[in-house]
Amino acid sequence: MIRLDKVSKRYPNGHYGLVDVSLTIRRGEFLFLVGPSGAGKSSLIRLLYREEAASQGEVFVDQFKLSSLRRSQVARLRRQLGVVFQDVKLLPQRTVYQNVAFAMEAVGASTRDIRKRVPQVLELVGLSRSRDNYPHQLSGGEQQRVGIARALVNNPIYVIADEPTGNLDPETARDIVKLFVEINRRGATVIMATHAKDIVNQMQRRVVAIERGRVVRDEVRGAYGYES
Amino acid sequence: MAMNLNGVSYIVRETMRNLIRNSWMSLASVSTVAISMFVLSFFLVLTINLNHVTAVLQSQVEMKIFINRHVPRSQELALLRQARHWPDVRRIDFFTKQQAAASLKQEFPDQRDLVALISKSNPLFDGYDVYTYRPQAIPQLAERFHKESIVHTVVYEGQVVSRLDKLSNILRWVGWIVEGLLGLATLFIIVNTIRLAVFARRREVQVMKLVGATDWFIRWPFVLEGMVLGILGSLVADGLVDGGYRWLTGAAAVALPFWPLAPLHSVMSEVLMFTLIGGVLVGVLASMVALRRFLRI
Numbered sequence: 001m002i003r004l005d006k007v008s009k010r011y012p013n014g015h016y017g018l019v020d021v022s023l024t025i026r027r028g029e030f031l032f033l034v035g036p037s038g039a040g041k042s043s044l045i046r047l048l049y050r051e052e053a054a055s056q057g058e059v060f061v062d063q064f065k066l067s068s069l070r071r072s073q074v075a076r077l078r079r080q081l082g083v084v085f086q087d088v089k090l091l092p093q094r095t096v097y098q099n100v101a102f103a104m105e106a107v108g109a110s111t112r113d114i115r116k117r118v119p120q121v122l123e124l125v126g127l128s129r130s131r132d133n134y135p136h137q138l139s140g141g142e143q144q145r146v147g148i149a150r151a152l153v154n155n156p157i158y159v160i161a162d163e164p165t166g167n168l169d170p171e172t173a174r175d176i177v178k179l180f181v182e183i184n185r186r187g188a189t190v191i192m193a194t195h196a197k198d199i200v201n202q203m204q205r206r207v208v209a210i211e212r213g214r215v216v217r218d219e220v221r222g223a224y225g226y227e228s
Numbered sequence: 229m230a231m232n233l234n235g236v237s238y239i240v241r242e243t244m245r246n247l248i249r250n251s252w253m254s255l256a257s258v259s260t261v262a263i264s265m266f267v268l269s270f271f272l273v274l275t276i277n278l279n280h281v282t283a284v285l286q287s288q289v290e291m292k293i294f295i296n297r298h299v300p301r302s303q304e305l306a307l308l309r310q311a312r313h314w315p316d317v318r319r320i321d322f323f324t325k326q327q328a329a330a331s332l333k334q335e336f337p338d339q340r341d342l343v344a345l346i347s348k349s350n351p352l353f354d355g356y357d358v359y360t361y362r363p364q365a366i367p368q369l370a371e372r373f374h375k376e377s378i379v380h381t382v383v384y385e386g387q388v389v390s391r392l393d394k395l396s397n398i399l400r401w402v403g404w405i406v407e408g409l410l411g412l413a414t415l416f417i418i419v420n421t422i423r424l425a426v427f428a429r430r431r432e433v434q435v436m437k438l439v440g441a442t443d444w445f446i447r448w449p450f451v452l453e454g455m456v457l458g459i460l461g462s463l464v465a466d467g468l469v470d471g472g473y474r475w476l477t478g479a480a481a482v483a484l485p486f487w488p489l490a491p492l493h494s495v496m497s498e499v500l501m502f503t504l505i506g507g508v509l510v511g512v513l514a515s516m517v518a519l520r521r522f523l524r525i
Contacts, residue, residue: 049438051525071443078440089435102432106441108235154439 001026002048002158002191007057009043009213017043019213020057025191027157030184032200033193034224035210041193042086044210045162048191049081050074062157079107082151082188084161088143090135096122096146097131103150121149125179141172148179152188159183161192165199174199197224235445242449246425247456253421254457260417261461261510262468264410265503269469271403272499273490278396280490285392291366291373291384294353299378304354307376314372316365317358325352353380364390411510418457418514422450426522437525446523450515458511462503469499 002025009017018040025031033041046052047059050066059066064077090099097118104114122128125145135143144164151159161180165173177192177199184190194200200207200223207222208215217225247254295304308322323331329346336342346352358373360366367390370382426433436446473495480489 051438075437075440075442078438081440083438085438089431089438091431091435102435103439105238106436106439106445108238108445150439 454511458507
């Protein structure tokens, strides 16, 4: 379970990323995080994987209390999370396969496990045939899939995606969201920040809307709710 | 820091890759370490030799205590037994004036006047030969003997030795200071080499951090790189010192046959120990410094 308890995030320049946010996410949920650009969606996500620390309040991810996490525990926290980054963060000199395998190497997985697991994940995201391509040879949607494969490869409990459909055409975006639904169906909790109004409306999942750093709406079967 | 075999093979592979990718900087680092370690060795060799000379001289140094005439033998021996337990006394031997005369005659058989003199009426004294552990202790020890009522005079030649000792102390300090400065310069260069390697791989480091690699897992290849640079540099220095010292002992045997140079193996074992420890330390420290900023994610 992920729980935010009256969390505020204030940046050194005085700007508030989040103000007094309380939120609970149970295991197995599928949650959309919506709101205008700069509303605080990315701030919230960065708090979850502890790239940033809350200024006030407390964030809990399972047994981890994030304000009092030692550096070695940050690594353990992140192994529970599969994060798909807004800018994907693929390594340009490594192939699709190597990019995904790298995440397993980084946590000390055995070569045997890597050889077994990476093809499975590539199969799931539909990239089996591109495994030896380099990122620059892929389309935006394919690159995003590599990022998703990398996030999934260590079997995370929570999959967190920050605008994974941001720069994609509607068709491709829909496929990516379907992929997340499948991931959710297989047991992972999915938290997805997005702008994709149509998709959110169509999916009828939990929607948390953030505006100017505050949660303004939390609906179990929500819609995007903005005219944009 | 626990790590399985997969981790180890990953680390070795990454280290090799870094070293080869930055081969010019690696070479520069190795040379800097070598120069620094050579200077360290220079001071080491000097101090080792000074200590050696001091030790050799020390074993020859003795303090002579002469005892007043007409002191009963029992008192002479009582002081002897007592003084054996004083601090810094390594050995103490009693001699009678007859023995003193005999050894004089033996030492100077050609001095007929002298021999005649001491044969007629022995003007010499009973006394002790005293050997110490520390040449610096000789003056105090002499003072202590002098306070004994039965002691007539105390004679010693410890000045040379204590000066040598002072010199080697000064040299040690100069050595540490020079070495400290050189060490900093070396550190700086290795930090830069490794920072280049880290910088070339900053995206990898970032991704590793974000997918949950531990700091040590990320650090190891760079730390190992630092260690390899340090050890290679040290070995180069050790080779130079070994060759140089062999040459020196050869030359000294001809030019200064009586000068007691420390033996090669004892010099080299110390040089090896210090340079290798130094090289590893500098390498590890440098890589830790170079990585600090990049691990703060």
